[in-house]
Amino acid sequence: MPRRPMATPTDSRRLSPVRVTIAVVATACAITGGALWAGAAISDAVSPTVAPWFAGYVDVTATPSYAFENPVSDAGDSVVLSFIVADTADACSPSWGAVYTLDEASANIDLDRRIVRLHQQGGEAIVSFGGLLNDELAIGCTDPEELEMAYESVVQRYGLSTIDLDLEGDSLEADTVARQASAIAAVQAEERVTGDSFAVWLTLPVTTDGLTEQGSDAVAAYLAAGVDIAGVNAMTMNLGDSLAAGQSEADGSIQALTSVKRQLGILYSAAGTSLSNKTLWSKVGATPMAGQNDIAAEVFTMADAATLNSFVLENGLGRMSMWSLNRDLTCGPNYAGLSTVSDACSGIDQGTASFATTLASGLDGTPDQSSNTVTTSEPVDSVAEDDPARSPYAIWNEDTVYLAGTKIVWHHYVYEAKWWTQSDLPDNPVLQSANTPWQLVGPVLAGETPVALPTLPADTYPGWSSAATYVAGDRVLLGGVAFEAKWWTQGDSPEAASVDSDSSPWKPLTGADILALLDE
Secondary structure (H helix, E strand, O other), rough: OOOOOOHHHHHHHHHOOOHHHHHHHHHHHHHHOOOOOOOOOOOOOOOOOOOOOEEEEEEEEEEEOOOOOOOHHHHOEEEEEEEEEEOEEEEEEEEEOOOOEEEHHHHHHOOHHHHHHHHHHHHHEEEEEEOOOOOOOOOOHHHHHHHHHHHHHHHHOOOOOEEEEEEEEEOHHHHHHHHHHHHHHHHHHHHOOOOOEEEEEEEEEEEEEEEEEHHHHHHHHHHHOOEEEEEEEEOOOOOOHHHHOOHHHHHHHHHHHHHHHHHHHHHHHOOOOOOOHHHHHHHEEOOOOOOOOOOOOOOOOOHHHHHHHHHHHHOOOEEEOOEHHOOOOOOOOOOOOOOOOOOOOOOOOOOOOOOOHHHHHOOOHHHHHHHOOOOOOOOOOOOOOOOOHOOOEEEOOOOOOOOOOOEEEEEOEEEEEEOOOOOOOOOOOOOOOOHHOOOEEOOOOOOOOOOOOOOOOOOOOOOOOOOOEEEEEEEEEEOOOEEEOOEEOOOHHHHHHEEEEEEEOEEEHHHHHHHHHHOO
């Protein structure tokens, strides 16, 4: 089907039926003392930190249809309508889920009218592009002007001040991301030059270690293209093997979010923008999947929702969402089981509780309030010197050998060695945690003092020598660490025991071993 030419930004902004109606509603609200929906003009200075906001995703084409235009609670005032993808007949034409063109969505499911109705009731609609199941526009639409026009047509039609870009699967390929970033940069520049606020959120998959390599590459590409990213919304769901044994969904999500914040600091620094910890946290969002996840063993409970909400409030994250408002209810009696995850219920017994209400508690901001924030460099938080008297573990030293499981303190944070290491900075700015021997555990807490660790006198055992021959049971010291030979060995450094303990002829003496020796 031929694509309708997009009007100029100025004309479409004035002629779009949704925009015209929303403008009338906003004016009426202003006259009556209500909240003004239209975004404020962009300031040259950094906008003050605004309150975090909640907006749940709504699957627009799902059946039964979710009545987002009539929120059942304050938690439904703002919604993320999903997903805009490429039309199957024309890669440069936006569609809703490859089911409806924009005009068909207006005619068949009254989408335009429902968005206006949501705004009449003080709500706000964000539109999400992409998702996993269909082709994002930038995958097949390779003409830069056509691609920009496709995004702009959606922004103009629905009067958007915030958009969400859900990048998964093929949409994370480097060429696709580069095309999309360039087009979105042009759309954002066009919106802002006319005085309209315009926020761009990237929604990306994560593990408990944070963004994947493709995800961090996507953020870097957006920054390189000149997009002012409002934030990165982490899909804290389906964490899979990255979840530690017994780790809750909430704790796994918190670990992932902490990693994303660290990665953002590195990415912005590499792009020449220094940001404070407070600002970095405000650029992190979280989106769990309510109830039963796509991975059968993973269930995000109401208790997980409360824990995650507390973390968001405590750290000042910018955004909380959930997948999805369509699913925020207990399944009916005909629901057979969890072999297939339902898109119409959560898969758990919620009783009268609501995931949206729990996750949104205390998040009093709105997307529109934060959409005019402009990112600029700011003073980086200074790092005070670590005090051994107020640290639970020894301060990291570049000359010390650390074995797997050793905990240290560096810049007021506790780190644990994942394998044998020496001279590797605990807070070395590497994007992927697999590239560092250190795992961030958490901050040093107020009032902490050194943990008493058993130690051996320096002359307890002889130092290891590559020329010496050792037999099973012989003990040596290396780098202040005691080792015991498991079998005959010569020239095999005990350092390798932490890297490959099975094949190494040495085993490190544990704290229990040392305590037993001291008791002898």
